[in-house]
Amino acid sequence: MTKPKHESIDALDEGIWNLRLYVAGQTPRSIRAFDNLRKICEEHLAGRYSLEVIDLTVNPQLAKGDQILALPTLVRKLPPPLRKIIGDLSNTERVLVGLDLRPGK
Amino acid sequence: MARMRKAERSPSLSPTLPKCPTGIKGLDEITGGGLPQGRPTLVCGSAGCGKTVLGMEFLVRGATEYNEAGVFIAFEETEAELIKNFSSLGFDLPTLIAGKKLAIDHVFVERNDIEETGEYDLEGLFIRLAMAVDGVKAKRVVLDTIESLFAGFTNEGILRAELRRLFKWLKDKGVTAVITAERGGETFTRHGLEEYVADCVVMMDHRVLDHISTRRLRIVKYRGSAHGADEYPFLIYPSGISLLPITSLGLNHTAPTDRISTGIDRLDTMFSGKGYYRGSTVLVSGSAGTGKTSVAAHFVDSACGRSERVVYLAFEESPSQIIRNMKSIGIDLEKWVKNGFLKFHAIRPTLYGLESHLTGIHRVIEDFQPTCVVMDPVSNLVSVGNITEVKGMLMRLIDFLKTNEITCLCTDLTHGGTPMEQTDVGISSLMDTWILLRSTESDGERNRTLCIAKSRGMDHSAQIREFRLTDQGAELIDVYVGPGGVLTGSARAAREASERLDEVARSQETERKQRELKRKRALFQAQLAAMQAQFEAEEETLQISIDQGLTREKSLSKDQLRMAKIRKADAT
Numbered sequence: 001m002t003k004p005k006h007e008s009i010d011a012l013d014e015g016i017w018n019l020r021l022y023v024a025g026q027t028p029r030s031i032r033a034f035d036n037l038r039k040i041c042e043e044h045l046a047g048r049y050s051l052e053v054i055d056l057t058v059n060p061q062l063a064k065g066d067q068i069l070a071l072p073t074l075v076r077k078l079p080p081p082l083r084k085i086i087g088d089l090s091n092t093e094r095v096l097v098g099l100d101l102r103p104g105k
Numbered sequence: 106m107a108r109m110r111k112a113e114r115s116p117s118l119s120p121t122l123p124k125c126p127t128g129i130k131g132l133d134e135i136t137g138g139g140l141p142q143g144r145p146t147l148v149c150g151s152a153g154c155g156k157t158v159l160g161m162e163f164l165v166r167g168a169t170e171y172n173e174a175g176v177f178i179a180f181e182e183t184e185a186e187l188i189k190n191f192s193s194l195g196f197d198l199p200t201l202i203a204g205k206k207l208a209i210d211h212v213f214v215e216r217n218d219i220e221e222t223g224e225y226d227l228e229g230l231f232i233r234l235a236m237a238v239d240g241v242k243a244k245r246v247v248l249d250t251i252e253s254l255f256a257g258f259t260n261e262g263i264l265r266a267e268l269r270r271l272f273k274w275l276k277d278k279g280v281t282a283v284i285t286a287e288r289g290g291e292t293f294t295r296h297g298l299e300e301y302v303a304d305c306v307v308m309m310d311h312r313v314l315d316h317i318s319t320r321r322l323r324i325v326k327y328r329g330s331a332h333g334a335d336e337y338p339f340l341i342y343p344s345g346i347s348l349l350p351i352t353s354l355g356l357n358h359t360a361p362t363d364r365i366s367t368g369i370d371r372l373d374t375m376f377s378g379k380g381y382y383r384g385s386t387v388l389v390s391g392s393a394g395t396g397k398t399s400v401a402a403h404f405v406d407s408a409c410g411r412s413e414r415v416v417y418l419a420f421e422e423s424p425s426q427i428i429r430n431m432k433s434i435g436i437d438l439e440k441w442v443k444n445g446f447l448k449f450h451a452i453r454p455t456l457y458g459l460e461s462h463l464t465g466i467h468r469v470i471e472d473f474q475p476t477c478v479v480m481d482p483v484s485n486l487v488s489v490g491n492i493t494e495v496k497g498m499l500m501r502l503i504d505f506l507k508t509n510e511i512t513c514l515c516t517d518l519t520h521g522g523t524p525m526e527q528t529d530v531g532i533s534s535l536m537d538t539w540i541l542l543r544s545t546e547s548d549g550e551r552n553r554t555l556c557i558a559k560s561r562g563m564d565h566s567a568q569i570r571e572f573r574l575t576d577q578g579a580e581l582i583d584v585y586v587g588p589g590g591v592l593t594g595s596a597r598a599a600r601e602a603s604e605r606l607d608e609v610a611r612s613q614e615t616e617r618k619q620r621e622l623k624r625k626r627a628l629f630q631a632q633l634a635a636m637q638a639q640f641e642a643e644e645e646t647l648q649i650s651i652d653q654g655l656t657r658e659k660s661l662s663k664d665q666l667r668m669a670k671i672r673k674a675d676a677t
Contacts, residue, residue: 086225090222098222
């Protein structure tokens with residue numbers, strides 16, 4: 001969330017980030033996860049990401065494709081490799097590590 | 106312990122507890138009808154003991170025999186892998202899937218750490234499960250192996266809460282579920298799943314004793330139902346799992362009453378002139394070189410001669426060796442092979458395990474459709490399994506043969522030193538007819554004898570016969586039974602010769618005596634005639650002298666009368 005981080009992302013990747021968030025219904029947890037994600041993306045990936053939210057209560061058949069078990073799950077489709085992060089994304093630090101937006105500890 | 110006691114106390118409830126038949130051979134018998142319906146059952150065991158097979162068979166039987174669709178949630182194998190693995194067991198999963206009788210969902214749990222960034226639940230799993238269950242209207246669910254989840258999620262608190270919710274969800278859905286789990290060190294399962302699934306626990310085991318692997322299954326607990334408490338050996342069979350509660354094998358095959366020849370005339374005679382019952386099992390036991398294979402070959406020859414089809418399972422000799430050896434006693438098996446009446450299935454017992462043997466034998470029998478089967482020798486199978494297992498396998502095989510009215514002749518090699526009446530495999534109780542071949546040694550030679558130890562349901566000879574192998578086949582000869590004991594072979598021949606000699610001597614003696622009598626009679630008659638002649642001569646002489654005497658007396662009294670007259674006597 002500080003300047004050097006911005007540089008590190010720029011250095012990491014130039015392309016568009018493709019993110020997919022799986023949720024089950026409009027539960028408080030789903031909404032919280034979505035809000036947390038949007039905040040992080042706006043801060044670190046402004047203008048370079050596309051976000052798709054999939055509600056499995058509406059499209060249950062989509063759970064199989066990305067092997068979704070836990071909800072909510074955030075999947076980073078692009079850039080490769082595929083990354084998965086579960087939970088309501090309230091721990092920003094871990095989300096950044098999980099998305100490779102910050103070098104792991 | 107408390108739970109265990111409860112399980113033992115409650116058999117009286119069993120009639121009211123609805124059960125879901127598994128269709129697995131033997132399992133329904135020991136559970137008294139199947140798994141608890143609408144409840145989850147825990148199947149635990151170490152790797153490779155057949156948990157997945159049990160689960161899949163439960164679904165496949167449900168779909169094909171009880172018209173209940175099933176869902177298989179695979180945590181360890183993909184759908185394609187499962188289809189491939191089970192096709193080797195003869196389960197046609199793609200057809201069942203296409204017919205909406207079965208759904209397989211592969212749930213992949215990533216082992217590499219997934220970042221956990223706050224609260225979550227396993228709703229995704231529930232959604233997938235619900236979709237699969239509703240998609241085929243499943244009544245049966247298998248989760249194999251749900252413990253994989255423990256590898257993928259680090260927050261055990263959430264996981265345990267979700268598992269509890271999952272089992273409740275399964276119960277609410279009313280599906281009969283099988284949950285498999287790895288066996289733990291001290292607990293039934295590695296992660297203590299028995300805490301959630303407490304209705305029925307099945308333990309499977311795969312252990313190696315004396316280099317022989319044995320699979321066993323035990324019902325650890327079954328709430329609300331009586332159940333068999335022992336460890337039951339089982340085999341994975343061409344058509345799935347076959348459990349062996351020895352007492353509960355179906356004994357409901359029909360018993361044919363027609364008879365078939367043994368191929369040896371005198372032996373038929375011993376079986377009240379008609380031979381074996383069709384569909385019966387015949388055991389020919391004896392030590393090495395007593396002619397077991399020859400008895401079998403005669404049986405094969407006569408069956409093929411009646412245009413019946415025969416499968417010869419050779420566990421010891423190669424087909425060409427058997428054919429060659431049997432030619433030496435005048436039996437040509439080769440022509441039956443060429444005519445297609447006889448099929449050899451020769452396999453080394455040690456080549457693979459008992460299960461594979463059973464599979465192989467089943468396939469051959471189903472393909473060839475024989476009316477008679479020869480197993481030569483069954484005792485060789487002991488080299489691949491322990492006696493209980495071999496007995497179990499044979500029992501299942503015999504059950505299969507009897508159901509199909511196939512006559513089965515088994516040879517069994519008994520070892521010298523053991524009592525002849527004891528077979529190595531201990532299978533005599535499975536057999537309807539038991540022929541004992543013995544080799545007796547006396548006076549520096551060995552001779553074969555044959556007797557019928559038992560033959561259920563028919564009159565049979567109780568006598569021992571001498572069994573000889575000649576160029577024209579086997580023949581049975583009455584043994585010598587007399588004051589000299591029971592003799593066979595050259596001793597019998599010698600005894601018979603000496604008896605013949607005795608007989609000749611006796612008859613000569615008689616003739617001699619008869620001649621002597623004749624002579625004596627002639628002599629006597631001659632003497633009699635001489636004496637008669639002498640007597641007659643003497644009689645004649647005497648008579649003459651008597652006559653003379655009488656005449657003299659007469660004339661004397663006449664003279665006296667005359668003299669008295671002369672003297673004028675007044676008294677006579």
